[in-house]
Amino acid sequence: MSPFAFHAARPLGHGPVVWTGTSTVGAKRSGPRVIAGIRRRWIRNGMWKPPTAAGICLQSGGRLRQNPYRCLEEIAMPPTQAHGAFPGQGMRRSYWHAVGLVAVAAMTGAMRSNEKDKPVLCEAVFSPGGGCESRIVAALAEANKTIRIQMYIFTSKRIGEAVAQAAKRGVAVELILDKSQEKMTYGPWRRLRRDGVKVYFDADHDTANNKVVIIDQHTVITGSYNFTKAAEEKNAENIVIIRNDTDLVNAYLDNFKAHLQHARRAS
Numbered sequence: 001m002s003p004f005a006f007h008a009a010r011p012l013g014h015g016p017v018v019w020t021g022t023s024t025v026g027a028k029r030s031g032p033r034v035i036a037g038i039r040r041r042w043i044r045n046g047m048w049k050p051p052t053a054a055g056i057c058l059q060s061g062g063r064l065r066q067n068p069y070r071c072l073e074e075i076a077m078p079p080t081q082a083h084g085a086f087p088g089q090g091m092r093r094s095y096w097h098a099v100g101l102v103a104v105a106a107m108t109g110a111m112r113s114n115e116k117d118k119p120v121l122c123e124a125v126f127s128p129g130g131g132c133e134s135r136i137v138a139a140l141a142e143a144n145k146t147i148r149i150q151m152y153i154f155t156s157k158r159i160g161e162a163v164a165q166a167a168k169r170g171v172a173v174e175l176i177l178d179k180s181q182e183k184m185t186y187g188p189w190r191r192l193r194r195d196g197v198k199v200y201f202d203a204d205h206d207t208a209n210n211k212v213v214i215i216d217q218h219t220v221i222t223g224s225y226n227f228t229k230a231a232e233e234k235n236a237e238n239i240v241i242i243r244n245d246t247d248l249v250n251a252y253l254d255n256f257k258a259h260l261q262h263a264r265r266a267s
Contacts, residue, residue, distance in 0.1 A: 118244040127237040130227050138160040143215045147173045148256050150210035156227040160188030167196040176263050177249055178202035200263035219243045220252050
């Protein structure tokens, strides 16, 4: 099964779409799962009722939507007509199956410029062997004022060193980790806290599975990639680095602040 499969009575008219990230749609928890019964869960009485999601949708022409489910709804079901039907049913409605979600981006059309007339730049990097860790370290080295990180698992020594060096040169660093990381003896968070990083644990969810880095309020790094040796050397992972998109950065900043409100400061 491809990472993104859309079933409709007509082809997409909005250009190519890239679908990537951390969440398994239709699963109670994150992780690999064969998606079954998705139509029963999401569609009731012939109405489209997608779950809430944190994500991005960059469509051709520079239109940004913070909810990728809504973006897909608009692509699949124009206001005037719903296309497609489930096999064996007469109801006229569209549906889709997907594995993975954080970012949805249309890769055609001109990207808009909205930070001091700088063009929005997007870069996709893959692992294993594609240099995700190196690109993250390089981006962290460019930070001048702030670094905000949300990460499920953080054990990478190299990325930990880059975060520590940023804190030592005066960059304000905030790190939100999943609650499971608090008990890990080999994680770098204790050292980072000693180096001046503000470390928090998010216990308000089954899993704090966001994988997001926000740098200087102009760069967002997100994708499936945990800060681990396995993600760098063994797993099939990806990151997307997006620069100079003020609306997108603000959306992720708002989400970070929302999680920070219920996260517990490391002691």
